[in-house]
Amino acid sequence: MAINSINTNTGAMTALQNLNTTSKQLETVQARINTGKKISSAKDNGAIWAIAQSQRGTSQSLNAVKDSILRGQSTIDVAVAAGESISDLLVNMKEKALAASDASLDSTSRTALNEDFKALRDQVAKAVANADFNGSNMIKAGGATVVALGNADGTSRITVAAQSLALGGANVTVSATGTIGTVTTATAMIATVTTSIANVGAALAKLGTGTKALDSHLNFVGKLQDALDAGVGNLVDADLASESAKLQALQTKRQLGVQALSIANASTSSLLGLFR
Incomplete structure (x- = not known):
């Protein structure tokens, strides 16, 4: 693959993948903070969610016993x-x-x-x-x-x-x-x-x-x-202190990812200088 190519920008691809990963992680942390739960649905962790749901059922059934x-x-x-x-x-x-x-x-x-x-x-x-x-x-x-x-x-x-x-x-x-x-x-x-x-x-x-x-x-x-x-x-339940620390780190990481993607995209425009 050509090092200096305007068709394929490997650096931008890598930066975009990392940015997308960071954004997904940030969404997960924000959801945990919003709900107060680290597992709020079966898609988060099916096995643990099923166990928790079973215990919720038992707990609620005890209301009828009382x-x-x-x-x-x-x-x-x-x-x-x-x-x-x-x-x-x-x-x-x-x-x-x-x-x-x-x-x-x-x-x-x-x-x-x-x-x-x-x-x-x-x-x-x-x-x-x-x-x-x-x-x-x-x-x-x-x-x-x-x-x-x-x-x-x-x-x-x-x-x-x-x-x-x-x-x-x-x-x-x-x-x-x-x-x-x-x-x-x-x-x-x-x-x-x-x-x-x-x-x-x-x-x-x-x-x-x-x-x-x-x-x-x-x-x-x-x-x-x-x-x-x-x-x-x-x-x-989520550990909100831990999630707060993750939120700060991921927000910083996303900002850096945006900057990295901007730098990678700008690298191709520098090739125009070769034709002046």
Whole structure:
């Protein structure tokens, strides 16, 4: 190839190739600065992008797990609040039954105590009926068991069993028609209510254990989600301090490339001096 040629300018070709390379690198750095990510799409690094996207999916799925656990906690909280009220009502009912077991009471006093007892009994039924959250009631007869999501795949569940506190049930053994109108019924009711108080306490303990389990798992899920988000950041986030330094260097390099290309292009025009 002729050294002095106006048809082929090797120096300009080389300068242009280097300038194009620098411009592409500069575009990459500017994109990283704009997005804050070194890998923002599959074309940047397909394997890493796929891994990061999978972890993003898991992290976002954990939002549904957290929502499920929070709904379960709320359902249990309502059941516990109602159960505590029922326990207090039973304590008052025991007091009335004990008072009515006194054989020396006149009929007026006994009738008044019986009416108070029946009002408390009916209040227990109302507390059970109203212990609903989002359509779920854990303490009615045949109540709803809480089944919360445990992981992002939906393959794990956290179960908290329902605890029936309905009148005449396994825990509250006082019947829906129980009274203390006579010494005999009042005396028998003392033992019945005492048993019910103990049963309700045990049922509430189980519900309390269940809500603690949900709370513990909720904390774990939150930490797991934070760890996943941090892991994704480690994979795809750009080091902006490093990118800033690269930007300065590449801008300088591009300016030098433009000057080099200008010099290379000017070399052919110098050949005109040979013909003057």
